[in-house]
Each structure stands twice: as structure tokens, then as C-alpha cells.
Amino acid sequence: MKAKSILALVALLFFGIAAAQDDGVSWDRLDEDQREVLSQFEDTWGELKPERQMRLSKGAERWAQMSPRDRKQARQRFSNWRKLDADRRELIRERAEVFRSLSPDEKRRIRDNYRRYHQMNRERRQQLRDRYKSMTPEQRKVLRDRIQQRPRPRSKD
DSSP, X not given: OHHHHHHHHHHHHHSOXXXXXXXXXXXXXXXXXXXXXXXXXXXXXXXXXXXXXXXXXXXXXXXXXXXXXXXXHHHHHHHHHHHSOHHHHHHHHHHHHHHHHSOHHHHHHHHHXXXXXXXXXXXXHHHHHHHHHHSOHHHHHHHHHHHHHXXXXXXXX
16 A cells, blocks of 8 residues: 555656646546556545646556666655655755746757766766855856857757
């Protein structure tokens, strides 16, 4: 039962928000795997808001398609999420909302920068962090503004 609760919460937290339908999702429209993951909601499913039904059903669908390795990673992320204090979780939610509102090109640019950063060796990443931490707030703002204004590489599509 505890595992199913964790699975349902993971589905809520990590799999995004689906577009809501006015009538929601009936329990009968869920497939067998979704009903298994969401079994703790069976008695109250009809009382849930349509938006929440959609998020849960989409998350359960994705969960069912995950490999055991991906599920293990999702459980770990959820465990880490629960350890964060409420202010930190709220900040992350706000940043995720801002990210979702960006254009596809901006999202791609941010993802590319993230990948490049994580491909750097540990020492180089630490140098960048140290340099940024040593900057004044004004210097940080100038750097962010400069990064925002530089020309973007053209898409290869």
C-alpha cells in the first residue's frame, strides 16, 4: 500500500500537468495498469477535480511504461523532493512554471547549457561556481543580462 501511495505521488510531482477536460476521466476509462497504480484513489476518484484526474491518469500511464531502473530513479527523486523544506519546493515549482512558459527555442537553449555544464569535469564546474559566488549582485546581473542578449545558435533542423 505504501508503494502505491509513493507511486501515485511520484506521478503527481514528476510527470507534468496535462490539459484538463471539463468532464475529467472516469475510473472505468483508466486501463488496468493505471487503476493498479491509482488504486488508493478508487473510492474517491469521482470527487477529485477533473484536472487532478487528468494529471494522475497521465502520470500512472507514464509510470506503467517506465523501466524498473527509471522507476527506481523516480522513487529516489521523490524521496529527495520530500526532504526539501516547503520554501525550496515552492521555489522549484515557480521555476518550473517559468520554464514551461518559455518558447521551445529557449527551453532547448537551457537544456543544452545544462548538458554542457554537466559534461564539464568536476574541477571546471567548481571553478565556475566559485567565480559566480565571488561576484557582487551587480556583477551577477550584468552576466545574466549579457547571456540573455548574446546571439543564439541557429537550429540545425
